[in-house]
Amino acid sequence: MRHATALALSSLAVIAAACAPPPVIPVPPPTAAMTAPAARPPAGMSLAAVPSGRMYARASLAYEGGATDDARVFSIGGILVRHPKGMVLFDAGFGPGVDEHFRIGTPLLLRLASKYDRQTTVADQLRAAGIVPSDLTAVILTHAHWDHVSGLEALPGVPVWVSEAELAFVKGEDRAGALSRRLGTDSYRAYDFPDGAYRGFLASRDVFGDGSVVLVPAGGHTPGSIIAFISLPDGKRYALIGDIAWQAEGVDRPAQKPWIARRVDHDREATRDLLVRLNQLKAADPGLVVVPAHDARVWATLPALESTKLAAPSGSAE
Numbered sequence: 001m002r003h004a005t006a007l008a009l010s011s012l013a014v015i016a017a018a019c020a021p022p023p024v025i026p027v028p029p030p031t032a033a034m035t036a037p038a039a040r041p042p043a044g045m046s047l048a049a050v051p052s053g054r055m056y057a058r059a060s061l062a063y064e065g066g067a068t069d070d071a072r073v074f075s076i077g078g079i080l081v082r083h084p085k086g087m088v089l090f091d092a093g094f095g096p097g098v099d100e101h102f103r104i105g106t107p108l109l110l111r112l113a114s115k116y117d118r119q120t121t122v123a124d125q126l127r128a129a130g131i132v133p134s135d136l137t138a139v140i141l142t143h144a145h146w147d148h149v150s151g152l153e154a155l156p157g158v159p160v161w162v163s164e165a166e167l168a169f170v171k172g173e174d175r176a177g178a179l180s181r182r183l184g185t186d187s188y189r190a191y192d193f194p195d196g197a198y199r200g201f202l203a204s205r206d207v208f209g210d211g212s213v214v215l216v217p218a219g220g221h222t223p224g225s226i227i228a229f230i231s232l233p234d235g236k237r238y239a240l241i242g243d244i245a246w247q248a249e250g251v252d253r254p255a256q257k258p259w260i261a262r263r264v265d266h267d268r269e270a271t272r273d274l275l276v277r278l279n280q281l282k283a284a285d286p287g288l289v290v291v292p293a294h295d296a297r298v299w300a301t302l303p304a305l306e307s308t309k310l311a312a313p314s315g316s317a318e
C-alpha cells in the first residue's frame, strides 16, 4: 500500500515532467537598488555550516524542469555565524527527536515518498567545538517548518528569533507549524524590520548594526519566512534563503517547485516573485552565494565548523 502510493506519486511527477515543459518565468533586469551595499564586517566574524541530516529526492520533485533520474541530496542543518557582538545560529536542523518530529511535521503522502538520515545534531557538534547553548545569542529561523526547528529541543534556553508574521504562523492552527508550536512558544521572540530598504526589499533588520547580518521579510513559503544576508570580512557574501527554493536551480533558472510539491508553499505567487528577485540579485551581484536551506551541493562549498574554530571573536580587531 505504501509502495503503491509512493509509486503513484513518482508516476505523477514523471508524467508532469514529461508532458509539461517548464514555463519560462520572465526576469526583468536588476535595479540599481539591488547592488550590495557597503558592510563593515568585523575581524573575527565567521560563518560555518553545521549539517545534521539528509533527505533524498529526485530533481523532478525539487524544481520544475528537474530530471526524474537526477537524485539530489537535501541537507538539513544549521548555519552558525560568529560575530564579536554575539553568536547566532540560522535554523536548528534535526534534533534527537527527529523520528517523532518527522511524523508530526510531514503529511502522510510526503512521508511515504521521503526518507532521511540523521547525523550528529547541531547541538552536539557545537558542544564538540566548545560552544554550549548559553553561548548563543539566538537561533534565527528562516522559517518554522519542522525540519528547521527539530533541533531546538537540544538547545534549551536559547531565544528563538522569528518575524512577527512567523510568530503568528507558529501560534496559529496551520499543521505545518505544529512542531514549532509544540517545542515551546515561550522561547520565541518576535522582531520587526526597522532598518529601511535593503537590496530592493522594502524593510530590513541590521542585527549587529554594521551591515554584516541583515534580515529581510520574505513571506511566501511560510507567512513570515525571511532571507538573511551575511557579509564576511574576507568579502564573501551569502544569502540564506530558507526554502524559497529547495535547490539552486530554483533561483538560477528561475523555476518554481513542481506543482506536486508546491502545495508546501503558503503563498505560491509570492514565492515565485521571490525566486525572480533572487535571480535578479545574483545578476546584480555575481559574487553573492545564494544558499537554499536544503541544497547539499551549495552546503559543501561553505566553511565547516572545524575550519572556523580559531576565528572565535577575540574582542580586539588587530
Ligand SMILES: [Zn+2]
Residues within 6 Å of the ligand: 145, 147, 148, 243, 293, 294
Ligand atoms: Zn525545509
